[in-house]
Structures are given as C-alpha cells and as structure tokens.
C-alpha cells in the first residue's frame with residue numbers, strides 16, 4: 184500500500200463497490216482506496232464467455248458458502264454462490280438484466296420514507312448505468328425490445344445473440360393467452376409483468392460486469408488504489424466518541440488469517456460494499472449488531488443495531504423438467520467436449536454462436552398470482568426472517584409454498600397450449616395432486632442467489648433498520664453501506680441492475696455531503 188490515509192475507503196470491489204470506486208474518483212478531488220478479498224477478474228475464460236459462466240461457480244472466484252439447514256426444505260442445506268473477484272457477483276452471475284418496475288422503486292421510497300428512491304427520482308441513475316447494444320447475430324430486434332427506454336451507461340446489455348427454437352413458441356403462446364401470461368415487449372420499460380425476451384449484461388458477445396464497465400476503466404487514475412486478495416476485518420473509531428456517537432474512520436485489513444493487520448483510514452467515510460454476507464460480518468466483528476448475538480460471541484458491543492444480519496431474503500428456484508422432441512437443446516454441449524471446443528473456437532474467432540448467450544435461455548416471465556389465488560392472502564403478513572446463520576425461511580409460510588405450487592401449474596398450463604404440440608411430449612414428473620407438488624418443491628428448490636436485506640434501510644432509529652435512507656449506518660458517524668444488503672424488500676426481478684442504480688445514487692449522495 185502506497186498510503187494508509189484516503190478520503191474514502193471502500194470494503195469490497197463488487198457490483199456496488201466498483202460503481203463507487205469509479206464515481207468517487209472520477210473528478211480527481213478525492214483519494215479512494217478499495218479493499219477486495221477476491222482475485223483479479225482479468226483473462227478468466229468462464230467469466231468472460233457467457234455460456235460457460237456457470238462453470239466459474241465453486242472455483243476461486245466464488246465464496247462458495249453453504250446455507251444452514253432450511254426447515255422449509257426438509258432441513259436441506261443449499262449452496263450460496265457469491266463473487267470473490269473484482270466485480271463481485273456481477274462477474275459470476277447469470278447476467279439477466281432487469282432494472283425493476285416503477286413500483287419496485289416507489290416501494291423503496293415508501294419503506295425508507297424518502298422520495299429520493301422513487302422511480303421518478305432514480306430514473307436518471309438507471310440511464311447512467313447501462314446501454315443496450317445489438318445482439319451479435321445482427322438481426323432486426325423490432326418488437327423484442329424498446330430501445331428508446333434504455334440509457335447510455337458503461338454496462339453493456341443485449342438480447343441473446345443466438346436465438347433459440349422455443350422463442351417463437353413462447354411469444355406465440357403469450358400473445359394468444361394474454362392476461363396474466365401476456366407478451367411484454369420490454370420488461371425494462373416500467374412494467375415487468377408478462378413473458379418477454381431476456382436482456383442480459385452481455386455486450387459484443389462478452390460478459391459486461393462492474394469490473395469491466397466501472398473498475399477497469401478507472402484503474403489507472405492516480406487517486407484510486409485497488410488492493411486484491413485482502414480482507415476487510417473490522418472497523419474502529421480513531422477518536423473517542425463525540426456526544427456519545429463514535430466516528431468510524433479506520434478499517435483493519437489482512438491478507439491471511441494469521442498475517443499482519445494493516446489499519447487504513449478513510450478521513451471522510453468508510454463504505455461497506457462487501458455484499459449481503461460480507462457487510463454484516465464486518466459490522467458484527469466491529470461490535471455493531473444485535474446485543475445478545477454479540478455477547479454470545481464475546482464481541483464487545485460498540486453499537487446495538489438489532490437488524491444487522493437479519494431479514495436475509497431470496498427468491499426460491501425450482502427447475503421444471505419436460506421431455507421434448509428436439510435435437511437443438513444444450514445438453515449435447517455439456518456432454519461433448521469436442522463440440523464445446525468447436526463452439527468456443529467460433530466464439531474466439533467471431534464472437535458468434537451459442538457461446539454468446541448466458542446458459543439460462545432467451546426468454547423470461549414475471550407472473551402475478553391469479554386473482555382468486557389462495558383466498559387472496561396478503562403476502563406481507565408472512566414472516567420473512569433470516570439471521571446470521573444463513574437462514575432464509577424458504578417455504579415457511581403457506582403463501583410461499585402455495586405460490587410455488589401455482590407457478591408449477593402455470594408452467595404446465597403454458598406448455599399444454601397448442602403451440603407446443605409435438606414439441607413438448609410430456610412432463611418428466613407427473614404430480615397427482617398439490618401434496619406431491621409441495622414435496623417435489625421442498626425437495627428440489629434452492630435460492631437464485633438474489634439475496635438481500637442483511638443491513639436494510641429504513642426510517643427512524645436503529646429499530647427501523649441498519650442504515651437510513653442516505654445509506655448511513657445509524658448510531659455512528661462516517662460509515663455507510665452501499666450494496667444489496669440495504670434493499671428494504673426483495674426486488675421482484677433479478678437484482679443486479681437495482682444494485683448498480685442504488686450505487687449510482689449513493690455516489691451522488693456521498694459527493695454532495697462532502
């Protein structure tokens with residue numbers, strides 16, 4: 184390290200941390216240090232090539248966590264991936280791109296009691312984040328996306344560059360069914376509901392991440408230092424508290440468990456962007472958290488903040504399986520290394536072919552439960568609890584398990600429409616009733632790695648959330664959290680764009696307060 188004193192010290196060069204690193208260093212007036220636990224993102228093939236992205240999981244670029252046993256999943260544990268690399272989870276995720284509905288942001292505003300989070304206020308930050316680029320096959324995409332609603336930011340997004348044979352079947356079925364299953368020309372235009380073409384953080388056939396879009400372009404600035412393979416461990420206040428309020432300005436950093444500790448100072452602010460597991464861990468190690476849990480761990484309490492590490496929430500993921508009459512699926516690629524090598528060669532030479540697509544497919548749907556669903560139960564009345572043991576509470580409310588059963592029936596209904604005759608031959612599993620569906624869901628679900636909420640924002644004192652609506656940690660000075668852990672509610676969509684937009688607004692908030 185050249186220096187140990189900076190204006191801003193950021194823990195975590197992930198999705199949000201990379202945005203901050205760029206924006207806070209862009210006009211040259213602040214000195215910025217970023218501490219990243221993971222490795223360099225450069226030249227890692229399965230990060231760059233969209234189709235083989237999933238093969239990066241469980242390697243050095245993934246924290247490779249495992250959850251605690253989940254009661255609603257018959258006490259199974261589930262894998263939890265998180266990026267351990269520059270760009271964080273944006274470097275290893277499945278690249279689906281949704282900025283969230285207007286309602287999502289208006290809800291953030293309502294829950295934080297701050298109209299600055301409403302869609303009309305954050306729309307300008309959305310435009311600063313991403314830019315729609317043409318798919319690599321150069322086709323005419325009229326009717327598949329609405330270019331005029333997209334912005335001019337550094338993250339490149341695109342429709343799949345290698346359309347699949349089922350895309351027209353999905354579109355045709357959605358158009359003929361309508362209603363809950365309607366076709367949505369662009370789910371990044373404010374209303375997410377319906378079936379549409381998937382947009383991904385892919386440009387020119389390569390993954391576009393927070394590292395490639397925000398961090399690498401800024402890395403040569405003389406006022407920005409980025410340190411990799413180094414963990415942020417603990418926060419301190421260098422001076423005694425003024426009026427009982429500690430001012431956090433020191434971050435303790437180490438490169439190995441027993442190696443030397445280095446203290447770095449953020450004279451203006453220390454910002455935690457270590458993600459939904461890293462951020463609460465640093466807070467707890469620093470004595471900021473629920474009193475009884477800190478006491479149990481023999482950690483002296485610096486600040487009692489009951490919500491730290493709580494409210495861990497994620498989306499459940501349940502694969503559905505069907506027998507189809509087609510030879511164009513992706514299974515042969517997974518089984519045949521010669522074919523994979525040929526396709527990778529095509530990608531190397533021309534950035535075309537199926538390797539330009541994320542492995543997840545080309546279409547996406549967001550459905551509302553039907554009006555008569557489950558007696559119209561109010562989802563907000565169910566508990567959404569989590570805690571420091573990585574418990575999500577998946578399927579611990581009737582509402583949640585009934586929703587998954589409804590989705591399973593919706594999929595069956597969709598695929599039994601005439602467009603699929605002769606293509607879908609039968610479901611792989613036949614369920615006689617909802618009890619069998621429920622058992623299947625509990626046995627086979629995991630989460631989608633969309634976790635949020637462990638340092639959530641909210642109004643009022645520390646009982647109303649860990650951070651205020653400006654993302655400042657309540658009860659101390661000099662400390663903010665900027666990452667997905669502050670989301671007050673789980674977005675209804677894939678959340679990476681929400682994290683980017685949040686970080687763009689946070690950069691403005693931080694600059695305007697110094």
Ligand SMILES: Cc1cc2nc3c(=O)[nH]c(=O)nc-3n(C[C@H](O)[C@H](O)[C@H](O)COP(=O)(O)OP(=O)(O)OC[C@H]3O[C@@H](n4cnc5c(N)ncnc54)[C@H](O)[C@@H]3O)c2cc1C
Nearest residue numbers: 195197198199220271272276277278279415461667677679
């Ligand atoms: C496998 C996977 C698939 C996903 N698919 C999608 C998708 O298709 N679409 C979508 O929108 N979202 C997806 N997501 C979710 C999305 O990527 C995340 O919600 C988002 O990137 C979170 O951003 P963040 O800034 O909160 O955290 P991260 O991007 O995870 O950044 C946290 C950073 O902090 C670092 N860190 C942690 N602890 C420390 C420490 N103590 N010291 C220093 N550094 C530390 C980490 O190494 C990491 O770089 C997926 C996530 C995963 C893991």
